[in-house]
Amino acid sequence: MLSQFGVTVVTASNGREAVSLVRDDHFDLILMDVQMPEMDGYEATRLIRERFDAVDLPILALTANAMHGDREQSLAAGMNGHLSKPIDPGELADALADWLHDRVEGEGRITSQGVKEEEVGGMILNEEVALPRVAGNVDLYLELLQQFVDEYGSSFHKYEDLLGEGDFEGARCLIHAMKGASGNLGMERLFEAARSLENELKGQTSETISAQNRFKNMLGKTLEAIQQRLVRKNDRL
Incomplete structure (x- = not known):
């Protein structure tokens, strides 16, 4: 699955091998299976954290157990986040975009469909992917x-209201939610615009205004495309 996202993948068969690989080579992100032979992912992460902190080398836990305490245990071991198996492609794309953003700048951006933005630009509504x-x-x-339209159709106005109230975290959370929803529903360009705006909001950079304008423009185009698709309800791929 990872190969479709345009990243170079190195695999380890157990926790000890993972620690050894990190010691001998450079990595931008680790997807750590918590259940491995010889040494589990939690212990491997603790050893890796002796050399690299969570900023220098992000580690995301992979587990088949979607239990309430899994996230807490992963964070306690030094991991940055948690993904449950079976892995949802949209959630994986979001995670890669979030944690690899600064590391792929200038080389193309990861989108929910695993292609680089500069290569194809993505589709407004990619039904085949969704x-x-x-x-x-x-x-x-x-x-x-339809639920997306009902929930997020007026979201940019809500976003502006949150900014006007000084609730920057609320505004960022709204964009984050839209990023996840758009990625899962094949709204490739809106996903990218939301991801870009969310990253700008985290840093409050001078590019925030232009990112807002791109997001607003793409939201309008996406909503229009959805309405056109809903009119053709009898169409089937």
Whole structure:
């Protein structure tokens, strides 16, 4: 799955091998399976953290156990975040975009479809990518599109209101939620615009205004594309 995101992948068969690889080579991100032979992912992370902190080398936990305490245990071991198996491609794309953003600048940006923005630019509404996430159920997909319109159709006005109230964290959380929803529903360009705006909001840089304008413009185009698709409810791929 990772190869489709345009990243170079190195695998380890157990925790000891993972620690050894990190000691001998350079990595931008580690996806750490917590259940491995010889040494589990938690112990491997603790050893890696003796050399690299969470900023220099992000580590995301992978676990098949979606238990309440998994996230807390992962963070306590020194991991930056947590992904549950089976891995959802949209969630994986979000994680890669979040943690590899600064490391791929100038080389293309990871999107929810695993391509570089400079190469193809993405699609406003990519139904072929989104349908597998709903088991090919077109009716469910259209229902989710309508829910997106209902929930986020006026989101930019809400975003502006939050900024006006000085609630920058609330504004960032709103954009983050839209980033996840748009990525899962195949809204490639809106996902990228939301990801860019969220990153600018984290740093409050001089590019925030232009990122806001790009997001507003792409939200309008995406909503228009959704409305056109909903009109064609009888169409099937």
